[in-house]
Amino acid sequence: MAGRSTELMKSALRPVVGERGWRALRRARRRLAGPAPAPAPAQAGLRDEPHPDDSHKMSRHRFLTELHEKLKPRTYLETGVSTGLSLALSRCRSIGIDPAFAITSEIRCDVALYREGSDDFFARPDPTAHFGGDPIDLAFIDGMHLFEYALRDFMNIERHAAAHSVIVVDDMLPRSVAEAARDRVTRMWTGDVFRLIPVLEKYRPDLVCRPVDTRPTGVLVVFGADPTSTVLWDHYDDIVRAYVRPDPQPVPAEILRRSHAVEPTALLAHGVWADLVAMRDAGGPERAALAAATATLPAK
Numbered sequence: 001m002a003g004r005s006t007e008l009m010k011s012a013l014r015p016v017v018g019e020r021g022w023r024a025l026r027r028a029r030r031r032l033a034g035p036a037p038a039p040a041p042a043q044a045g046l047r048d049e050p051h052p053d054d055s056h057k058m059s060r061h062r063f064l065t066e067l068h069e070k071l072k073p074r075t076y077l078e079t080g081v082s083t084g085l086s087l088a089l090s091r092c093r094s095i096g097i098d099p100a101f102a103i104t105s106e107i108r109c110d111v112a113l114y115r116e117g118s119d120d121f122f123a124r125p126d127p128t129a130h131f132g133g134d135p136i137d138l139a140f141i142d143g144m145h146l147f148e149y150a151l152r153d154f155m156n157i158e159r160h161a162a163a164h165s166v167i168v169v170d171d172m173l174p175r176s177v178a179e180a181a182r183d184r185v186t187r188m189w190t191g192d193v194f195r196l197i198p199v200l201e202k203y204r205p206d207l208v209c210r211p212v213d214t215r216p217t218g219v220l221v222v223f224g225a226d227p228t229s230t231v232l233w234d235h236y237d238d239i240v241r242a243y244v245r246p247d248p249q250p251v252p253a254e255i256l257r258r259s260h261a262v263e264p265t266a267l268l269a270h271g272v273w274a275d276l277v278a279m280r281d282a283g284g285p286e287r288a289a290l291a292a293a294t295a296t297l298p299a300k
Helices: 002-031 060-071 118-122 147-159 193-203 231-243 253-257 264-268 272-282 287-294
Strands: 075-079 093-097 111-114 138-141 166-170 208-212 219-223
Touching (some): 060 138, 060 264, 075 147, 118 147, 193 208
């Protein structure tokens, strides 16, 4: 079975990332071999971290609700479905991926659910067949809370996205070093996925990234996906070697203080969302229009 899975992944990825990229991924998979540990929110021994009251802040689900309303996506993909709370916001063709989902929310969209890890899902010959050839308009990454898993989710989603796509990554602003640990010790847990921010800044300056100060642990919004880019694939092995570190994680002060994060209301009030919808509906070249649309996005 493992051999068949490898062959499926090879046939799906090798034409895109090339021989060098494929060899790098094989080395990384061997080093990171083994199934992703399943999140365990009710584990005994996890502690509650004290944090300042943030009830006045916009929640991530309120932020996602606003994005759905403004973008009116035709397609939506989510990694880390869990109970379906965020998937329930979708009203379009959707794909949900989670090896252990237990949906308790009312789902009101045309959804294809996959009870498997996202690596296995994207190794399918045509993982987004449910979208009928359309790219992913909106994606939400909330899977395994380890940097390399979030990075691979981003890389795989971008391959099936377009310039008008919006990719949102959860848990980007841990509130403490303990919350950012790779080896989970707190009930609220972000892991080290915050490392995606400096990696995208270094390796993908063509993308437009905005950390957003949502409750409880922030999100990253990424504009300008380029499905033809192989930069992250080509450098994946080096990135993992450089950025995966043992606990305790050296979380930058600007992450902990959120000094570089924009207010969700300011970002939502910008005209970029209407511009993205117009670009999508026009169906023509998007890069120049995207640069103009994102040039005045709020930033700190």
